[in-house]
Amino acid sequence: MGVSKEQVExxxxxxxxxxxxxxxxxxxxxxxxxxxEIVSEQFEGKRLLERHRMVNAALEEEMKEIHALSVKKxxxxxxWKKQQESNQSNPAA
Amino acid sequence: xxxxxxKGIAARSLTTRLTSSCYYGMKYSTKVSNDxxxxxxxxxANKLENSGTSLSNIIEQDVKxxxxxxxxxxxxxxxxxxxxxxxxxxxxxYDVPLSxxxxxxxxxxxxxxxxxxxxxxxxxxxxxxxxxGGSDIxxxxxxxxxxxxxxxxxxxxx
Numbered sequence: 001m002g003v004s005k006e007q008v009e010x011x012x013x014x015x016x017x018x019x020x021x022x023x024x025x026x027x028x029x030x031x032x033x034x035x036x037e038i039v040s041e042q043f044e045g046k047r048l049l050e051r052h053r054m055v056n057a058a059l060e061e062e063m064k065e066i067h068a069l070s071v072k073k074x075x076x077x078x079x080w081k082k083q084q085e086s087n088q089s090n091p092a093a
Numbered sequence: 094x095x096x097x098x099x100k101g102i103a104a105r106s107l108t109t110r111l112t113s114s115c116y117y118g119m120k121y122s123t124k125v126s127n128d129x130x131x132x133x134x135x136x137x138a139n140k141l142e143n144s145g146t147s148l149s150n151i152i153e154q155d156v157k158x159x160x161x162x163x164x165x166x167x168x169x170x171x172x173x174x175x176x177x178x179x180x181x182x183x184x185x186x187y188d189v190p191l192s193x194x195x196x197x198x199x200x201x202x203x204x205x206x207x208x209x210x211x212x213x214x215x216x217x218x219x220x221x222x223x224x225x226g227g228s229d230i231x232x233x234x235x236x237x238x239x240x241x242x243x244x245x246x247x248x249x250x251x
Contacts, residue, residue, distance in 0.1 A: 025218050048226070048230055048234075049224075049225070049226050049230060049234060052226060052227075052230060053211070053212075056212070056213055062213075063213045067212060068174075068188070068230055069213075069214055070174060070176070070228075072229065
């Protein structure tokens with residue numbers, strides 16, 4: 001038995017207080033592999049590796065059952081805003 | 094008894110064959126039989142652990158001696174998971190030598206690497222002795238140009 005998407009969301013919400021969070025079960029609903037996009041002020045001043053470590057730590061319990069975790073984005077609200085503005089300026093990209 | 098002997102000999106033979114395999118000069122295979130019916134006297138020894146050096150020391154030596162070191166599922170020519178495959182594809186775009194160990198061959202090695210890096214998943218990538226991260230991070234570094242910068246002096250040494 002795997003981990004539910006809701007469990008992953010709950011842990012990330014409670015520990016990292018994100019302003020944006022997207023969790024996708026990429027194992028076809030088995031709860032074995034997840035893709036995460038997360039925006040949090042807690043990432044301010046942190047290098048990418050440290051941000052990923054923070055996500056891993058927030059999911060410490062879930063990682064015991066998760067086969068694979070893909071952190072697609074771990075950015076600050078400011079970085080997220082810039083990315084969104086950039087995407088709007090270049091919708092075809 | 095005959096069956097036990099046969100399984101032991103077969104397992105030892107398998108280990109002997111695997112011991113000779115390597116990737117970019119790797120000296121060891123880390124295959125260990127999990128056959129519960131194999132008598133203890135015939136179970137193949139963990140080559141790394143029984144080399145007289147702890148796994149953590151071996152890993153430390155790996156990352157020190159190899160400018161780009163991967164612990165992955167499979168080997169660079171035959172990755173056995175999408176994330177390991179992605180990491181290899183990214184790194185192969187640069188003219189650097191890749192060294193790797195297949196963590197699927199040895200659960201003890203897998204656990205030792207996790208403990209060494211404090212990172213729970215694979216692949217794990219070390220560049221010039223520094224733990225860099227997994228496939229997501231290496232892809233991000235590639236996209237931002239950071240990876241090229243980090244690898245440039247390795248390339249220049251070729």
